[in-house]
Amino acid sequence: MQMQQMRAGRAHQVPVPPANAAPLKVSREMQQQLRQVRHSAFERHQENAQWTKELLEGSNRQNESVRTASDLAASQEELQKRIEDKEKSTDELEQQLVQQEQAQQAAQRRFEEMLAALKAVGDASTLKECEEKLEVERKLLPNKQRKMEIVRL
Template identity: 90%
Template sequence: MQMQQMRAGRAPQVPVPPANAAPLKVSREMQQQLRQVRHSAFERHQENAQWTKELLEGSNRQNESVRTASDLAASQEELQKRIEDKEKSTDELEQQLVQQEQAQQAAQRSAKGGGDAATLKECEEKLEVERKLLPNKQRKMEIVRL
């Protein structure tokens, strides 16, 4: 048997735009997707940097992480105080929201009332004009047999 040599053809080439071609136009959706990918890559980079920093400073952190019972009690009191402060601020914001809604409803009522008054005035003016025209018009009298 003889071995035959075969020549391999050229590799398929992808068409490449000429160097002087216009820049590639990317849709808004594609731009948004690229932005999201870039942002997530940036976030991963930040997380990795933070993780590396924590690893390098790990020995110092371990010493700080040991806390006494009194420290924990103090931190619980601080957390409880923060929770109460947040609840108070939430209540205040809810009251402000209710006041704003009431003010908005009052403004809508007054605007509607103003619009109704303007419409009423227009109707009264039309009625007056029609009343003035009535005496001038000739009335047709029809005899109706019963």
């Protein structure tokens, strides 16, 4: 039996319905949820990029340290001291991270309390005061990126 080459014809095109010109109606709650999801995805993307960068830099540094360690005879005491220093630095970083998380949670609680007060407000003057407080708090909230430290022992 002999194989024969055949030329396939063009793929059939399937008609696609036209896009709806009317804007999509989404509730405010759904918009807020979508914003939060988009923001958390962006944060995850930033963290992953940072971790990847640090991992790549760390692997280069680790290769260099392996070369220097094999070239030089490091004593057991020096290695033990390095390990203790690394443990201390990791403990300090963990404490800093816990403090930052607590501060951020406290700020978030204040922010949510003000939002709840804004929703419950009846008269215009109280509404104005709450909006001013809210703007002040919004400026105080940390807006810089979170950075995770990778520590090698």
